[in-house]
Amino acid sequence: MEWQQLEYFHTLAQVQHYTLAAGKLSLSQPALSRSIAKLEQELGIPLFDKQGRGVVLNAYGRMFQARISRILHEMTEAKREIFELENPEYGQISLAFLKSLGIRYVPYFVRSFLDRYPQVDFQLFQNSTQSMLEQLEYGSLDFCLSSMTETSSRIEWKQLWTEEMFIFVPNRHPLAHKQSITLRELSAEKFVVLKKGYSSRTVFDRLFSQLELSPIIAFEGEEASSIIGFVEAHLGITLLPQIAGMNMTNIARLSITDIPCERVIGLAWKKDKHLAPAACRFRDFLIDTCSTLDPADLQF
Template sequence: MDIRQLQFFVEIVRLGSFTRAAERLHVAQPAVSMAMKKLEEELDLVLFNRQERKISLTAEGEIFLRHAEKILDEVTSTETEMEELRGLAKGEVRVGIPPMMSAYFFPQIIRDFSTRYPNLHLAVSGEGATKIQKMILRGELDMGVIAGVSLPETLELRRLLREEVIACVPRDHPLAGRTSLTLREFASQQLIFYKEGYSLRELILDVLKEAGFSPNIRFETNLYTLVKSLVRKEMGISVFLRMVVTEDDDLVAISFDPPLYLDLLIAWKKHGYLSRANRAFVDFLLEKSARQAP
């Protein structure tokens, strides 16, 4: 058994296909199939159900997957740490940031971080919080910004900000003069809402369900800029973090009664190795967010 076989195996499982795994790994498909056949022979176990149209794991394959992922994580951590000991740190931070946050809180953070650490490379991926969590656990991201909703125990977490969640209406809406809005009033409005996987959606649906109200959702999208445009065009109202609406003269932010808040966190894989570049970014981020805390 060698590391290459483990890499092939994990990639096949992740993509659900020998062919797609071969394409992703830039090797010939027969080489991948041969490597998996040899691996099964060495283990004297069948790892894949090959009778089905889509690749799936046997019970033995499921157990082997857990060990293979742990081994590959350890190999990656060891390589990175050894490079740092030789002074050859990669100097890259792969971070996931939800689109709403990336447009309002992070541009200044990214600029200031690049100024302080000009030799470090920052690669930002814009995804919803749920997908960011999965990408961190799969090793596709080093860390990411997520919200304090449905948090897995497999992540290490540090709080960045607590931001108010507000109802957003156009300037000439009948509710625009209000300073607060009850959940009942909000649920009765036509709503422009976010798709599954967005923390704001989870939060609002949970509090409405707990209060015994069902939302009147007219339209769903994963594009927060489209949500703002449709609210402006009076197609419905929505929810945002307060920071997103503060500078929009044609939109009005209304607090909920009682107020709603969302904790924004920086997360990385628990017990995972953080390179010096990643540690520098976490420290910088916590330093900046502490200055903005009330």
């Protein structure tokens, strides 16, 4: 059974006349008749009954037509989706990103890109750096916006920007009046931090390891907003980047002076994964945009 036979059958079922169907298919009537006869022979049953000068589907034909219509529709949709995927003006882009980037950065990037290419469709996900990279390596994502971390040789990572990280304390904390501090001065403080696998936690562990300090961890969480809530409740202090929309009413921010303290954000993708033209265009757009990025520009 050949694909062309199914298309011929579908057309004849709609037109119900060999001559008209042959003309619509741009082939001779005998050629159409032979194709339908061969199809019926392969199936072992007749599909049409004669009716005057035309033909009509019999019970077998109606059942077969119902199935074939769905198959042809799916093939048409598959061709359309492939066209859109390979057309840079269309296509779908799957992007995962750190939760803290979902307030300003990612909405700004997506909105700016869609202003230029409105037919592109985005699938967006939020997760920890570790989880995102696992999904990326599995092949279920095009890109992830994550902090710099150790990755497999199959992952490409391009630095986009850096964010300074600060110590946040409650307003009534003895250190709240200070503008800056060293991490060594905080060795006796209790910290509330994100769980392992999150980018800010990775930076936190690395900094204290470099200084050969063992921080006291009171609580671990999965949301920066929850961590700030714990700080406001005087349950500890924390190390985080300045996150857009962070309520600073009840907390104070201190710079760190004894060691460079920043989070590096970049774009990661799988080296051997085929990226649609729209995805490649988005990658180039991000790299170009971030080369001159000023956080003050992140307005809609």
